[in-house]
Amino acid sequence: MKILLVAATSAEISILTEHFRLAEAEFMQTEKFDILVTGVGMTATAFALGKHLTEHYNLVLNLGIAGSFDPGIPLGTVLNVTTDELSELGAENKGAFLSIEELGFGKSSHQAHNNLLHSDLSELRKVKGITVNTVHGTLQSINEIKKRLNPVTESMEGAAVLYCCEKEGIPCLQIRSISNYVEPRNKDSWKIGLAIKNLNEWAIRFLTNT
Numbered sequence: 001m002k003i004l005l006v007a008a009t010s011a012e013i014s015i016l017t018e019h020f021r022l023a024e025a026e027f028m029q030t031e032k033f034d035i036l037v038t039g040v041g042m043t044a045t046a047f048a049l050g051k052h053l054t055e056h057y058n059l060v061l062n063l064g065i066a067g068s069f070d071p072g073i074p075l076g077t078v079l080n081v082t083t084d085e086l087s088e089l090g091a092e093n094k095g096a097f098l099s100i101e102e103l104g105f106g107k108s109s110h111q112a113h114n115n116l117l118h119s120d121l122s123e124l125r126k127v128k129g130i131t132v133n134t135v136h137g138t139l140q141s142i143n144e145i146k147k148r149l150n151p152v153t154e155s156m157e158g159a160a161v162l163y164c165c166e167k168e169g170i171p172c173l174q175i176r177s178i179s180n181y182v183e184p185r186n187k188d189s190w191k192i193g194l195a196i197k198n199l200n201e202w203a204i205r206f207l208t209n210t
């Protein structure tokens, strides 16, 4: 099984690259897995995957940190984001939002298709995420998106990875560790170090056991 591991920033997978003694680069190759560091956001992610995603890979593993809409999920929790929605793709219509489905131009919701029965996966809660260009940071926009889509996580790349994998028919897994709650912006309360540590420990186990 050859895996393409995809992350937005090298910082999010730094413990893993150190563990496997890899010299940091945008694209790293090993016998069992390759690593692609795309840059933050959907455009950078789709561009990088457009260049590197081939049938050569049996699985794409998207790793990253994320925000949680659910205050009951402890920071540092690692989650399996199985459904991810391009929540901003659509049109405003007199105070309401029309999705890309309603406009008749495609679909906004994407699935992480795979048939993995891996023991390291069974411990993770499966959740629904949204992917955004603008991180939610006001009570009004947070309440609106909760009411419209009721997501658990928010990232800036997830749905783009799932979209590319769906298009190429390549199995996919999105694993995210919660670094912060989606709330009026307060970066001081983010626990990025804890989220990266837990994410990387999970990924090292998964890559070692696969």
Ligand SMILES: O=C(O)c1cccc(C(=O)CC[C@H]2O[C@@H](n3cnc4c(=O)[nH]cnc43)[C@H](O)[C@@H]2O)c1
Pocket: 008, 009, 011, 012, 040, 041, 064, 065, 066, 067, 068, 132, 135, 136, 154, 155, 156, 157, 179, 180, 181, 182, 192
């Ligand atoms: O400040 C740092 O030390 C630092 C280290 C590593 C990564 C970061 C990032 O800010 C990564 C951006 C990355 O994080 C995802 N993310 C995290 N929380 C949220 C959120 O609440 N809403 C949307 N995206 C979030 C996102 O996928 C970015 O790619 C900083």
